Each structure stands twice: as structure tokens, then as C-alpha cells.
Amino acid sequence: MSNFAGGSAYGMVQQISEGFLLVSERTFKRMGRAELDKLAFEMDKRMREIRSEPPLPPEETLELQRRNRRLQRLTSSLRMLRAYRQKRRI
Numbered sequence: 001m002s003n004f005a006g007g008s009a010y011g012m013v014q015q016i017s018e019g020f021l022l023v024s025e026r027t028f029k030r031m032g033r034a035e036l037d038k039l040a041f042e043m044d045k046r047m048r049e050i051r052s053e054p055p056l057p058p059e060e061t062l063e064l065q066r067r068n069r070r071l072q073r074l075t076s077s078l079r080m081l082r083a084y085r086q087k088r089r090i
Contacts, residue, residue: 003030009042016077017046017070023077028084036085043078047071 005021006012015021028036050071056064084090 003032003035004039009035009038012039013042013046013074016043017050017074019069019073023080025080025084028081033090036081036090040078040081043074043081047074047078050074 002008004012005027006015012021016023021027031039050067053067056067058064
């Protein structure tokens, strides 16, 4: 059985980026090394996808804010995951 909240690493990353799932250290406690690797890979992949979207005009402030919020959620989640792994030496 999967320990990912969205059923898969990809689904969990989608929920994190949209703000439906809040991440803390407890989120990672039930995951093993392979699952953490897969989650980190999917987070990094999703951030690259968001960054690769064509630039928006400055008039689209709401869409720019939405994009930046998604990036911020993923960046902070990935930073938290890496800190957890370093702390636990996983």
C-alpha cells in the first residue's frame, strides 16, 4: 500500500502545489527511503514544469501570484523533505 496522500507521488505533489495538502515532518515519517526519493523527484519535476511555462504579461497579476504560490509551496516542501532526510540520515 502506498503512503502517498494522493495515491501516488505525482498526485501528492499536485495536492501540495495547489494547497490542498499541508506538509510537515509528520508527513514524511511513514515513508521509506525509496518513497522519499520518488517524492523529491516529482516535486523537482513539477517545479521545472511550472517554471517552463511561458512568461505572463504583467497585467495578469492574479495568475502570476497563483504561479508564485505554487512554486513557493513546492520549494518549501522540498526544503522540509531534505531537512528531514538530513536529520534522520535517510
